[in-house]
Amino acid sequence: MSNADQDSWSRVKERLRAEVGDDVYSSWFARMDLEGIEDGGVRLSVPTRFLKSWIQSHYAERVLACWQAQQPEVGRIELIVRSAVLKPAAPVVKKAEPMPAAVSNGSGAYAGINGNGHGRVSTVGDPGMHDALGGSPLDPRLTFESFVVGRSNTLAHAAAKQVAIARRNDPVMFNPLYIHAGVGLGKTHLLQAITWAGNAAGERKVLYLTAEKFMYGFVSALRTQTALAFKEALRGIGVLVIDDLQFLQGKSTQAEFCHTLNALIDAGRQVIIASDRPPSDLESLDDRVRSRLAGGLVVEMGTLGEELRLEILKARVLAARAHHPSFDVPLPVLSYIAKTVTHNGRDLEGALNRLLAHNKLTGHPVTLEMAEREVRDLIRPQEPKRVKIEDIQRIVARQYNVSRSDLLSSRRTANVVRPRQVAMYLAKTLTLRSLPEIGRRFGGRDHTTVLHAVRKIEGLVGNDVALAEEIEILKRQLQE
Structure with a gap:
């Protein structure tokens, strides 16, 4: 692919992100890659069949329109599933030999790299129910030993380690343990590390499933009239690990997941x-x-700070030397990448892979000049902090000396109504949430109530200097 094609792809992704919003983009498009452009068609790839099916059903025309805005000659989009070696399912996945790839996927540090399909491989097409109960394939590199701990992931790592070392009859401390983070920040790494450690200890059977695999197993069990056996088998698991829950779709599947979740937690699993x-x-x-x-322990894994990114890069270089002993990256180059490649761990992986490929294919040593040339498309503009409605409610409540529950209540006193309207106004202007969703998050109010609040504050800000200053102060606090 030419640099022009890559530049077009970068612009298409930015346009798509702007149109659908960060949440939708992260869920459905963050793992989409450009494979090639030829004869008026664009070939894109995703790691799983589920993603391919969902994007084709819901976003195909929008993706095509974004391409045509950049290259009018594009007439069609072809979506394929990236090839991946499917490993046979087994109650405990046996450790595989290390891959002799560049800086191989998941070989250290930060976690969840799956650009080539490893770690979250879909096994659609295998015997559904039995395959699901065997678990989703595990990447042998995603262990606690290869996870680099920093300020943004300390709590999540500690909670995961505590869960992994627990014995069969130990009281359950965090149930469920819920870890959330953006793309490429380490969620899958921790979940697979728990599975490896738990199954190695032999105390409890640990089953790792992607949400897609859970759905496919349940649907297959319904089709083959083995749903009862599937449910009973799931509820007999000692530790159930579910990855990418945001992809769980379908009312019947969600209902079954809810029943399974309740049954396991109530049984102390x-x-x-x-x-x-x-x-x-x-x-x-x-x-x-x-x-x-x-109701369990909810832990967020934050973005990777520069210091943590540098430690991750150092760990990756060490891992690469196991297969390429002569590979060397000077510290100034690692520092440059850590400073400039900031979006997520997968971009760090891509940067080192490029340096390694260039070094091996050309025989030239890795230099700062080479790094600047090879990773320039991975240097993304700094994105503004994503503001959450919970943060808005907390900061507004503190500013106006009311409680968050007051903002969500039905109280109509003046000292509560104005802060509530301000909070709704900020939710509409600083987040991508719809009016109905904002209303639901403010005590189940109708979207017309939110619209009235937004218009009310908009009208007041133009005439009330003090209120305008208050709102600017709140915005600064929320975006710091």
Whole structure:
């Protein structure tokens, strides 16, 4: 592919992100790659069949329109599933030999790299129910030993380690343990590390499933009339690990997940879940499921700071030397990448892979000049902090000396109404949430109530200097 094609792809992704919003983009498009452009067609790839099916059904025309805005000659989009070696399912996945790839996927540090399909491989097409009960394939590199701990992931790592070392009859401390973070920040790494450690100890059977695999297993069990056996087998698991919960779709599947979740927790079995957003933001899930998820320990893994990115890069270089002993990256180059490649761990992986490929294919040593040339498309503009409605409610409540429960209540006194209207106004202007969703998050109010609040504050800001200053102060606090 030419640099022009890559530049077009970068612009298409930015346009798509702007149109659908960060949440939708992260859920459905973050793992989409450009494979090639030829004869007026664009070939894109995704890691799983589920993603391919969902994007084709719901977003195909929008993706095509974004391409045509950049290259009018594009007439069609072809979506394929990236090839991946499917490993046979087994109650305990046996450790595989290390891959002799560049800086191989998941070989250290930060976690969840799956650009080539490893770690979250879909096994659609295998015998559904039995395959699901065997678990999703595990990447042998995603262990606690290869996870680099920093300020943004300390709590999540400690909670995961505590869950992994627990014995069969130990009291369950965090149930469910719910870990959420953006793309490429380590969720899958921790979940697979728990599974490896738990099964190695032999105390409890740990089953690792992606949400897609859970759905496919349940649907297959319904089709083959083995649903009861599937449910009983799931509820006999000692530790259930579910990855990418945001992809769980379908009312019957969600209902079964809810029943399984309740049965396991009530029986004192451990449940660990990962998603790209907190339980309250899983709008497609039933309220009962969200409530049960929020009732355990909810831990967010933050963005990777520069210091942590540098430690991850150092660990990756060491891992690469196991297969390429002569590979060397000077510290100034690692520092440059850590400083400039900031979006997520997968971009760090891509940067080192490029340096390694260039070094091996050309024989030239890695230099700062080479790094600047090879990773320039991975240097993304700094994105503004994503503001959450919970943060808005907390900061507004503190500013006006009321409680968050006051903002969500039906109270109509003046000292509560104005802060509530300000909070709704900020939710509309600083987040991508719709009016109905904002209303739901403010005590189940109608969207017309939110619209009235937004218009009310907009009208006042133009005439009330003090209120305008208050709102600017609140915005600064929320975006710091």
